[in-house]
Amino acid sequence: LETSLKENLNMIEDTINFLKKNGIEVVYDAEHFFDGFKNNEQYALQTISCALNAGASWIVLCDTNGGLLPNELGPIFDKVKDFLGTEAHLGIHAHNDSGVANAIALEAFHHGAKMIQGTINGFGERCGNTDLTTILPILKLKMGIDCISTEDLENITEVSHFIYEMANLSGNSNQPFVGKNAFSHKGGVHISAMRKNVKTYEHINPELVGNSRNIKISELAGKSSILHMSKKFGMHLTKENPKVAEILKVIKQKEKDGYVYEGAEGSLEIIMRSMDMNIQDPDYYRKKFFELEGFRVITEMHKTNLISEATIKVKVKGQEYHTAADGNGPVNALDNALKKALVHFYPSIKEISLSDFKVRIINKAGSASKVRVLVETNDNGKLWGTIGTHENIIVASWNALVDSYIFKLLKRETTW
Template identity: 55%
Template sequence: MDSNQVKLYDTTLRDGTQGEDINFSVEDKILIAKKLDEIGIHYIEGGWPGSNPKDLQFFQEIQSIKLSNAKIVAFGSTCRPGLKPEEDSNIRALIDSGTQTVTLFGKSWDLHVTEALNINLEQNLKIIYDSIQYLKSHVSEVIFDAEHFFDGFKNNPQYSLETLKAAQEAKADWIVLCDTNGGTLAYEIQSIIKEVKRKISIPLGIHVHNDTEMAVANSILAVKEGVRLVQGTINGYGERCGNANLCSIIPTLKIKMGIDCISDEQLKKITEVSRFVSELANLPHSKSLPYVGESAFAHKGGVHVSAIRKTPLTYEHIQPERVGNRQRVLISDLSGESNILYKASEFGIDLESKDPNVRKILEQLKQLEHEGFQFEGAEGSFELLMKRALRKHKKFFELLGFRVIVEKKEEDSPPFSEATIMVRVGDQIEHTAAIGNGPVNALDNAIRKALEKFYPELKEVKLLDFKVRILSTKDGTGARTRVLIESGDGKSTWGTVGVSENIIQASWQALVDSIDYKLLKEEDKSESKS
């Protein structure tokens, strides 16, 4: 094997699903496998066919899927004590899975041999040898995962190395050194791998967990020491604190270390894959993930923004486009004039640095943030703020008044909410009412009902998220409240914000901004076509 060649082994579909709150259906696993294949993953561990019907079904269905790059891998354990490999149902399930690559894990820590398996050390060596030798007569490639290897080596280095020698003598194709408990530090990983390489000649792999926040670093340093198979999961999903995060490892190998483990075009898809997997896992995509997180190339401080407008390299370690991500500038009370100019350019607003409106917008922004507004998650509201300051904002309707009633008639019955609203559009007045699931929902329904006859495009708008934050708990029920709304129309999403001591008023502000933003974008679209 080329000394600069590194193979990527994904275990999201097996080890990743052992993470808390993660559960993939068979359909999910098929979709994820296709995405992993698209970005050039070499091995995809599909699951443990001997452990549950879902994994068995996955291996049956994946056989009809044509993959371009990846080998599907079945995972299982060495045969059980007291059984020959050919008598073990788990070993048989691995062969019956239909894959030509099997990963077999076995004990390499003497503590686990004597305490967990309750057998002697020699018996364990024979189990490893016999299991691998038997599988090699049925499949073309066997990977041996030396479970708890680093802990075992620190406790009894001679015996841990004996388990690797047993795997090597049985003709395993790879030996993977596992930090199963995730407690080994980087310098220990390096020194132990050096020792292993003196005794073992077949290619080595690395599998580490993140219990000391070292999984990515340990994987990278293992590669530096000559390891050529890196196991991990998308977004670092996995048991306890997770596994090594392939979304960090892959760009680091390729961009920082010059190892062409995948192509440039495949690397550009890694952010998309990261977010796709988190969506199927039904988990929020962490903004702070390196390389692929929404905040990975986000800039907030005015000094930073001023610098990146001149040279992005000043505060960005790579070009975000290389990993399919993008540069973002945030708006807050930490902003400077550069933030305003950057956002103006992003919004297509013609604004020069010497324009006095820049200072005016900045002062208004800082005052509003002082009052409790937050524009990081409400860029729709901020774009409207800028256009109002520049007198480029059209007033689509005028509120003449609204009333919200919450009535509870009986102790055990739910409250009844109704909103009545009066608006003027041009020279027409619309007066209507609507009920809803609570006062805010009733108000939302009423304003839509009043305006949709004038602006039918509002029927496309859906409220996607509604967040309420109490800004000062010392004021109790009279505290100022911030409402953040995320809206979408199937083509794009936008955030808006409102702040008031009255939650209905705060919600109204955010709802009106959401409607204004949609109508503004529709008008811009019409003007660009004409």
């Protein structure tokens, strides 16, 4: 600051006096307080005493560089309370550079802090700040502190996801309370236990924070997973039904081939409903609405101008339809061509659009690697995921795209 200790105190006092005279409430954030306290305890206490005496409504102690550990906070906070008196309103401002910003905030609350500063999803400089999407549910649901209304808390997952979207960032699937995996369960024994008592693997009801239970299908999963997904999809399979074992057999083989159904429940439902109709045919619905006769994709570069064109031939209700479309890439061109072909027979296809497209390498074999493509489709705000795998990225993309269209038609054209 290029000033003396005494002049610093004068600036604190003058600034707060000016703000108070102009009718402004002052929340005094004591930047670098904990480091300052460790370096010069008495002067650190003087600065916040000066702010309080000048009229600050709140004294917020800041761990500005994020180096404080939870066990260090208590003794310092207690000394501050003894020095300022019980009438002082104290707060905490933590940074996550040591990965303990949330723990620091809770520890401060236990030692008398009545204000916790934080951000949605913990967004902040460097490693971020205290995450309000974690702190608010803990205070409300686990500690009984009425810091947020029940209705607002039920919206916190939606708010979290909205903020990620506004920041153009992918959400943290493993984020407590609001992440996609926060209430996800995988493995036959776990899922079987969950069906008997949800408290075995869930510390709160996910609906309290606007989240939902997610049962993941994997090679570890057994009949319990299939039965749970059956119920979720509105099907009526029972554990005695031989279709359950056959569906599980198909799913396990698919996963050996590189398929995963976490985030691709649309593809999973197509398989399960197909085998519910015909136990021997997991592709029943993939052939019901249309069949591919063939496609061709061409990408040409003319100087700096890249052009992709897809030609496609499909058979729908016994009729062949041959068309072409271009796009800003081969997958986009295929998507446009397929939609152009099908919309003549199924006008509702116009309602869907591809909202996300992800490619993952399954086996590392350089440019010959097998890939997994995950597609997310938007239908007037309703989202579903589908999947395709292949050594050829275009074919993998095609498989995922086809499932996204099939799922739309399955919901639109079929009644059970």
